[in-house]
Amino acid sequence: MTALTSPLDGGWRRYAVRLLTRSDLASSFGAIVIALLVGAVLILAAGADVVTAYRTLWTGAFGSPQNVANTLVETVPLALVGVGVALSFRAGLFNIGAEGQLLLGGVAAALAGLALGGAPMPVVLPAMMAAGILAGAAWASVAALLRVHLGTNEVLSTIMLNYIAVFLVDYLLNGPARDPASPLARTAALPPSAILPVLVPHTTLHAGILVAVAAAAIGQLYLSRHVWGLRLAATGLNPAAARNAGLPVRRILLSTLAVSGALAGLAGMCQVSGVQGRMITNLSPGYGYTAIVVALLGRSSPAGTLVAALFFGALTVGGAAMETGVGVPASVVTIIQYLVVLLLVAHSALRLVRGAAPRAQEV
Numbered sequence: 001m002t003a004l005t006s007p008l009d010g011g012w013r014r015y016a017v018r019l020l021t022r023s024d025l026a027s028s029f030g031a032i033v034i035a036l037l038v039g040a041v042l043i044l045a046a047g048a049d050v051v052t053a054y055r056t057l058w059t060g061a062f063g064s065p066q067n068v069a070n071t072l073v074e075t076v077p078l079a080l081v082g083v084g085v086a087l088s089f090r091a092g093l094f095n096i097g098a099e100g101q102l103l104l105g106g107v108a109a110a111l112a113g114l115a116l117g118g119a120p121m122p123v124v125l126p127a128m129m130a131a132g133i134l135a136g137a138a139w140a141s142v143a144a145l146l147r148v149h150l151g152t153n154e155v156l157s158t159i160m161l162n163y164i165a166v167f168l169v170d171y172l173l174n175g176p177a178r179d180p181a182s183p184l185a186r187t188a189a190l191p192p193s194a195i196l197p198v199l200v201p202h203t204t205l206h207a208g209i210l211v212a213v214a215a216a217a218i219g220q221l222y223l224s225r226h227v228w229g230l231r232l233a234a235t236g237l238n239p240a241a242a243r244n245a246g247l248p249v250r251r252i253l254l255s256t257l258a259v260s261g262a263l264a265g266l267a268g269m270c271q272v273s274g275v276q277g278r279m280i281t282n283l284s285p286g287y288g289y290t291a292i293v294v295a296l297l298g299r300s301s302p303a304g305t306l307v308a309a310l311f312f313g314a315l316t317v318g319g320a321a322m323e324t325g326v327g328v329p330a331s332v333v334t335i336i337q338y339l340v341v342l343l344l345v346a347h348s349a350l351r352l353v354r355g356a357a358p359r360a361q362e363v
Helices: 011-021 025-045 050-062 065-090 098-115 121-150 154-174 208-225 227-237 239-244 249-276 287-297 302-326 331-362
Strands: none
Touching: 025 050, 025 331, 050 065, 050 302, 065 098, 065 208, 065 227, 065 249, 065 287, 065 302, 098 121, 098 154, 098 249, 098 287, 121 154, 121 249, 208 227, 208 249, 208 302, 227 239, 227 249, 239 249, 249 287, 287 302, 287 331, 302 331
8 A cells, every 4th residue: 555545545535526526507506596495485484575585685795885895805715715625626635624724824924914013014915925825835734744645534634633723723812922902812903014905995895805816716727727737637536547647646635735725824814914903713703614615516616616605705794684684594594505515416416326327237
């Protein structure tokens, strides 16, 4: 058994990769429509009017410049983390550790911003981005090294690393990095030079949305046009064949997980610099986990993941407005989100089963 061999290199890994990447626009649209219909039934069961509830959801997400800004701000971390997760999916890797990578990226960015607070913004913001990227990439690389050298299941290692990251951040915010002027577990407020610029005056929309769009665009071009992206996809479809073809599988796996973690760390920086203005313990309400679902809905395509992140961001922001305006529980939105993915996975699995049946008969 080589260092790269593990049970995850078997049939179920190849099946999962095909499951994550095989779909079309019609199936995605159909899954969304069915999920919204199920949501309509739940809204009726809650005693509310469906048309009014969905209208409130829409206006809550897009009804005013500030609502649009809130939706786009919610899209930023989901898109950045989701693109990184999508890239790992394409390589046949399952990065479940984006939550911890995001948190460590956030705390590293905050510490960099505080350390360089006297410098001008063109110096501070790139340094914070670099700190977030390096922290996220380094944390993901731990799981990558365990994967390529010991054959450790990256699903298990990234989940365990999440717990370590959470407690490490908690220690830092209650100890060395804590604001001495506050009893709360948080850093001191970032200086103005460490805050992402607001793009639209009188709204909360910050420049992180440009970073998210750029990451999705670069990721899409990387996968479709760059030779390394094609090698990444080949490794994900069949790592054994990729090795036999002479591809540097170890380097591909290492670099892919590192890039995935880097994007999660960058998302943490955007939350610290664009939303909170400091590092706090509850920086993320679970973006690292929700982004996995976003990447699934985006069919492991960076461009599709960006659109899926916008859809999830709109549902989250609009769902809060629907709860306060109509009285429909926000959990209905969560059901809709995850039902969309379940339907897509079920559709892809059905296609795979139907495709396997004729081949079995031929044998």
